Amino acid sequence: MIRFTRVTKEFPRTGLALKEVSFHLARGEFTFLTGPSGAGKSTILKLIYLEEQPTAGEVKIAGASSVTIRNKDVPRVRRKMGVVFQDFRLLEDRTVEENIAFALEVTGVGHTTIQLKVARLLQLVGLSSKGPSLPRELSGGEQQRVAIARALANDPVLIVADEPTGNLDERATRGIFQLLKDINASGTTVLMATHDLELVRSTQYRTIELNHGQIVFDSRADVTPPDAGASV
C-alpha cells in the first residue's frame, strides 16, 4: 500500500526533515507513527498525501510513485485516501452534511448518490441527528467524526491521520480511536501519527517511532523492505 525507499526530505530553511527513511505498510494494516515534536511525522504524512515531494528516494502509494507521477494524476491518487487532521479542517460556513457532500461533489458523484452516502456516513460516525448543524455547534470529538466521515466519503483504501486526537479529551480520544479501529477492521489501511503513548501502548498495533528524521524503532521491523535493512 505504502512503500518509502530511502526517502530524504530537505526544506529550504529548516534543513533535513527526513533522512533516508524506508518502510513498508501492507494493505489493511493499522500503524502508529510516533516520536517527539519535529521528528518528521507530519512530513511523512504530507509525502503520502502528495502535498510534498521527496528530495531524494521514492514514495509509492497505492500504485503511484513520487518519481513518475504527473501533477494531473495527483487528484486521482488522493481520491483513494482520506486525510484527517488535528484541527479538523471543516468548512465553517457549511453544515455537517454539506461538509461531507463536498468531498463527493468534487469527484463528480450524482446528487441522489450523495444524499444516500452522506446519510450512511453520518450514521457510521454516530452523528445521524447532526446533519443540519454547523461545525461550531459541535464538540471537538463530534467535529473530528465529521472530518472522518468526509475522509471516508470516496471509499478510500487508506486513511492518513495526523494527530487526530490531539485536541480531544480522553473520552473523545477513545471514541475517535475506536472509530478508526472499526474502519481498519473493515479493510482500510490506517496510518495515524500521535503523541499519545498511552494510546499506543494500550494496543498491539504496529508502531514506527521517528527521531530527528530517522526511524529509531519499528515494532515490526521484519516487514520493512530488505534494502532498508542496512540503515536500521
Place this chain on the structure above:
Amino acid sequence: MRLAWREALLAFKRAPMLSALSITTIAFSLFAFGLFGLVALNIRKALVEVEERVEVRAFIVDGTTSESTSAAIADVRAFPEVASVTLVTPEQALDRARRELGEFNDVFDPSILPASLDVRLKGGMRDPATVHAVAERMKTYDFIDDVRYGEEWVEKLHRIRNVATIAGILLGLTFATVAIVIIGSTIRMAILARAREISIMRLVGATDSFIRSPFLIEGALKGLLGGLLALAFAWIANYVIGHFVFRADFFDIRLSVLGVLGGALIGVLGSALSVGRHLREV
C-alpha cells in the same frame, strides 16, 4: 458543473460589497473604453463620408471632339479602381462654381472654365497611392490637360485615419489590461478569502480545473455585468451628448454584444490569471 455555478453565485452572496465594487470598476474601465470607441466610431464615420468625396478631376483640352471624349470615358470606366466617370461640361462647371464659390456669381461666360472628367473611385481604393496611380494613367491621354485630386488632402485624410486607428487600438489594449488587472485582483481577494476551502478541495481530490471553474464563472459573470453596466453608461452619455451637443452614432447591436462579451472575456482572463497563480503557489 452545477457545483461550480452554485459556488460562483455563492461568491456574490458572501461578499456583496466586493462583488459590487469589482463590477463597477470593470464597468468604468469598459465605459472609458466604450467612450473612446464611440469617438473612434464617429470619427471613422465622418472620415468615410469625407472620403467618399475624394475624386480625380481631369481637365479636357479645349476643342477635343466628343468622340474621343466618349472613348476616353469608356476607357477610364474600365479601370478596376473606378466606380464612376462623369463628364462635366463648361456650363455645368460654371453652375457648380457658382454654387460653391461666391466670386463666380457675376460670371456668365461658361467658356472660361474647361470641361472635365470627374472620376470617383471604389471604396477601399481611395488611398493616396491608388489615387495617384489613377491620376498618372489618365495623364497619358494627350487631350487631357491636367489632373487634380487634392494630393495633400487625400494624404492628410489617410494619416488622420491611421493615427485614429492606432490610437484606438493602443488605448483599447491599455483599458483592457487595466480591466484584467482589476478583475484579477478582486478575484485574488476572493481566492485568498477561500484559500482554506481550496486547500481542502485539493485534499479531497479536486482537480485544478474543478477548483478553477467557479472562479472563472464568477469572473465571466462580473465581466458580463460590468459590460452591461458600461453599455448603459455609454448609452446615457451618448444620449446626453446627442441632446445638448451634437448627434452622434451609437454602437449597433453587433458591436454592443461584442463589447459585453469582451467584458466577459476580460473577466475570465483576469480570474484565470489569478487562480492559475494561486494554484501554482500552493
